[in-house]
Amino acid sequence: MLRVHSIESFGTHDGPGIRLVVFLQGCKLKCLYCHNPDTIENSGGMEYEIEELVKMAIRMKPYFRQMGGVTVSGGEPLLQAKELIPFFKRLKEEGIHTNVDTNGRVLNNFTKELLDDYADLVMLDIKHMTEEGYEYLTGRRLKETTFNFAAYREASGKNMWLRYVLIPGITNKPELLHAMGKHFKDYKTIEKIEIQPYHKLGIHKWEALGWEYKLKDARENTPEEIAEAKEILEKYFKEVKIN
Template structure:
């Protein structure tokens, strides 16, 4: 069966989107409108180019030697890759058949769309946990409920899937110590979390909003001081979690 996906772009990274050198494919389309999103150009599927799994794997093949030598692999990101779950599943299985380490970068909002077969092809999940508190989650994302993400994380732990949890620290939005503590308590319940990444908010994607005629929601928000970032990291460390 010919399965096509809307692929926004692809790139390579080192040690950021999983271990080693990664081929990172960004799928187009996302149901959330996070106030700090640095890729508004990936929100709609129409912004992507239709590609088959073979098309995308032919791009992976250009970097395959370097990926394998570095102990790296492929990472499927977005947008939200689980919005295109059938394509994601087919691509991840194709990469696994080539002996490549696979990672899925997701908000977990569409976690219920991820079949067991899809997750069977995933070696690592990069899970973006924005908040445990429903009201804060809605303020961050502009829509949706946090329950699917929390449910997905617990399912991954039950399946013994390794996870890297990511959390963006935004002054005035996600940096309340109670919010950070709530996330830390939740993450501490997941035994397969290998590390937590506390990422300071930045405005590097602001020009993308301007390019498509949108106003960046957090244009007046100042990135957090290093002391604030470390204080947030300490909340996670206090629960025995490895933090970067």
């Protein structure tokens, strides 16, 4: 059984091709810019049998073609890594591409088995390049857990994408972008980095939960700021995509 927040058919921003995106419930972080804050609490969501989700994916196979497949996101999907193993195993038996969208904080034996044997792709969310910035954005310390996760994936030789939210005055500083590039410049498994310009589309969800949205005064990026970030990152990564 997997505890699922929601399911999106025909997703086009959660990995290669057209994808079935399964958003799982629960996350240990509380990122200030989270646009799905209703996925954070472990309670909530609905329980789905593995085979029920597999059947959904099989029905979508004609639309997947060569590039598409299934992405698990959240919340933090690897909190349910043990349950994801039989799900991804069945998807692989059906010839369906698998992808994990994660913040990289969970690297236990179940996660390692999932990554080593069944996850074709990992999309790793880089929150911030300093400990102080990471704690400010996520409410948690130990940013190194993300980099340990990245190093583990790199050692496996299997594909990885990075994702990074560009927030004016917080994460878009040139020195942070250069620091990220320098940290990952020798990685062979990183196919691309996806930049998500900051937006406020999730504010109403925070308000509905009765939570304070602390970035309400943050502004969106200018076209010039996005172009500058892309230019910096292109010095280090094969492909830089602006979402």
